[in-house]
Amino acid sequence: MNVKRKTETASRLSVAPMMDWTDRHCRYLHRQLSRETLLYTEMVTAPALVRGGALHLLEHHDAEHPVALQLGGADPRELAQAAKLGANAGYDEINLNIGCPSDRVQSGCFGAVLMERPELVAECVAEMRAAVDVDVTVKCRIGVDDQNPEEILPEFLARIVATGCTRVQIHARKAWLQGLSPKENRDIPPLDYPLVQRMKGYFPNLHISINGGITSLEQAEALLAGGLDGVMVGRAAYHQPADVLGTADRRIFGQGQDTSAEEAVHAMLPYIEAHLTSGGRLNQITRHMMGLFAGRPGARQWRRMLSEKASKPGAGPELVLEAMRQVEALALTPEDV
Incomplete structure (x- = not known):
């Protein structure tokens, strides 16, 4: 094409x-x-x-x-x-x-x-x-x-x-x-x-x-x-x-598979590592990831952890993984979304 x-x-x-x-x-x-x-x-x-x-x-x-x-x-x-x-x-x-x-x-x-x-x-x-x-x-x-x-x-x-x-x-x-x-x-x-x-x-x-x-x-x-x-x-x-783009390939274009927020996080890790290695900061990337779990259990905890810690010296992929584990662990309550 x-x-x-x-x-x-x-x-x-x-x-x-x-x-x-x-x-x-x-x-x-x-x-x-x-x-x-x-x-x-x-x-x-x-x-x-x-x-x-x-x-x-x-x-x-x-x-x-x-x-x-x-x-x-x-x-x-x-x-x-x-x-x-x-x-x-x-x-x-x-x-x-x-x-x-x-x-x-x-x-x-x-x-x-x-x-x-x-x-x-x-x-x-x-x-x-x-x-x-x-x-x-x-x-x-x-x-x-x-x-x-x-x-x-x-x-x-x-x-x-x-x-x-x-x-x-x-x-x-x-x-x-x-x-x-x-x-x-x-x-x-x-x-x-x-x-x-x-x-x-x-x-x-x-x-x-x-x-x-x-x-x-x-x-x-x-x-x-x-x-x-x-x-x-x-x-x-x-x-x-994730809500808008994660199912778009299948629903709008009729091809491909859905991608979950969790899969997107894992896909971002090598990119984050490369960015940090080149002298970049974690929050330059994670500021765009805040809405990945919007409306889901633990979304508030995800946003809080990234907003409070991603700008700190030494913050790296492990912080993103820990924030995602918090999402996976938390039950749905009003303050979590």
Whole structure:
């Protein structure tokens, strides 16, 4: 299977790019739970790569594939250069962020504010596609501020499709650039799944993944059954990774076996050992593992032990194993979950 076909297949279920969360350690953990799901990096700005030379931001483990690099920026040539750096680093897809509403992103005139400049987005995508052989995709909102999504979203998508782009991820909420914080923008604007589903009717050949408010595989299965091509899960995949990803290969992709939280812990141990040997700290990895036993007996004890002890000098894999033994030993009580 070629790379483009592989990422298109994998994007049936993907884990959203999330700042400060989906770093390389998080992605490695998620890959232990699902072999098939498409993973995304945190957003990396094109200026950081091209002008700042921050190529360390492109580091990733071979086991993460299929994995996509998300870029932020608004300069077509700079984005093309950054896309080339990402493709040369081995990423299977380059994604353009047209959805982030943070003040920092707005001040740089990229992210969700570019929903108001579809012609510039199209120019950026065209330049990026010309620079690399891997897929270039776009993650956007349904609109910003006082825009009418029913009117502007079809035009926005048409501009992207005209460049040859074949895949988009749509966060089914508006972004309010004035008056709401980035955190509030993830929850307060109402979701409009039917609008995204209508876009699939307007653009039948465009691969559309839906994002926003999806908390379970049951929801993902329903949205896929409703005609969408993919589902992108964000916070639920981070806070309940075993619940969302542990059965995804079988349920969403129809192949492979389920992976338990315990199996994921054991799979992480060699990676943890290698990270510590290279000078890393245990809590850089275990901070992403806090939700592995969410909702299960002993989950609270697991979180407490890792949060209190993983940052201490000398903490290593034995601490993770001891924390898991606590999970296995504790009976279910209200304070344990």
